[in-house]
Amino acid sequence: MIRLMLADDHAILRDGLRALLAAEPGIELVGEASNGAELLTLLASTPADVILVDVNMPVLDGFETTTELQQRFPEAKVLVLSMLDHEHYVLRMLQAGALGYVLKNAAFQEITYAIRTVAAGQRFLCSEIGLNMLYKAAGGGPTGSSELAEPAGGVGLTARELEVLKLIAEGLTNSEVADKLFTSKRTIETHRQNIIGKTGAKNTAALIKLAVRQGFIS
Incomplete structure (x- = not known):
């Protein structure tokens, strides 16, 4: 059983994930926090295998939280769950010690796959981020989604x-x-x-x- 803990300041997101995970075999949500400071306090009494962390949180953000987790709870594996999709944030979180990064708009099946992958000690990038980084590395722009504007001045803004x-x-x-x-x-x-x-x-x-x-x- 994978013991999962969630840190996100959006109560609606926490409620939604809790409801979905209740029926997910092999994953148990053992705690929730609205920011990094609450998470660290909770972990002192409630151990977890995987920590789902948002990047943009009050009090202690995802970067600071992940750094603290590496120092105080190195056995816990960090998986980022965020709306921020730019490689700047992805790379910073991975450099801070996160094993994986998945977007909040990903399918629930991809999120649970990411949880299991990170729990096994393997790295994970959600498909949308991986594809966008691949296109940029190849000298192209983002995928042809209607939501994306043409890159201007070398910067692809939606x-x-x-x-x-x-x-x-x-x-x-x-x-x-x-x-x-x-x-x-x-x-x-x-x-x-x-x-x-x-x-x-x-x-x-x-x-x-x-x-x-x-x-x-x-």
């Missing part, structure tokens, strides 16, 4: 990321962008992080300058 970027450049806050696009503030924060990761901009001001220079926005 149509939604370009939309968010334009609204940020207009001076809207994350909350205002979320209201305009009928989504959550946290989703916009994730899009903003993805955009910054893809462009290499250090802050919002630099991001807007780069966006104007590259022609992302007028």
